[in-house]
Amino acid sequence: MIIGIGSDFSDARRIARSIERFGDRFLDRVFTPGERRKADQRKLRAETYAKRFAAKEACSKALGTGLSHGVFWRDMEVVNLPSGQPTLMLTGGAARRLAALVPDGYEPHIHLSLTDEGPLTAAYVIISAVPKTGV
Structure with missing residues (x-):
């Protein structure tokens, strides 16, 4: 069952x-150390950050809170599965909000799609709940 959907667009410029204006203050506030390592290794650094920014906004919308009610930027981290597929790992307030949305006997799955065209990026997040196996 789908329990949340969110989307967002971002401009790498x-x-x-x-x-450029805020430097590490901005990066430390919004991105996790893992996201920073990945982005800082990329040729298109700003585009990499922009996709992650859009993913976090989309996730906060799918959680139904936006960036409020104890959900903070760094509570959501874009990570890749072994296949390379992007997803989000939630901690802190975002993880607590997700747990509150998922019915007993179910487990959450976060589906993330990222795309870009030039400096424009987009992210779509669908949070679903599926029955736990072996329950």
Whole structure:
């Protein structure tokens, strides 16, 4: 069952300006150390950050809170499965909100799609709950 859907668009030029203006203060507030390592190794650094920014916004919408009610930027981390598929790992307030949304006997699955065209990026998040196996 679907328990949340969110989408967001971001402009890498805007992210690049924020990095230029605020530097580590912006990056430390929004991105996890793992996300920073990945983005800082990429040729298209601002685009990589922009996709992750959009993913976090989309996830916060799918959680139904936005970036409020104890859900913070760094509670959501874009990670890759062994297949390379992106997903989100939630901690802190985001993980607590997710747990509150999932019915007993179910487990959450977070589906993330990222795309870009030039400096524009988009992210779509679907949070679903599936019956636990072996229950």
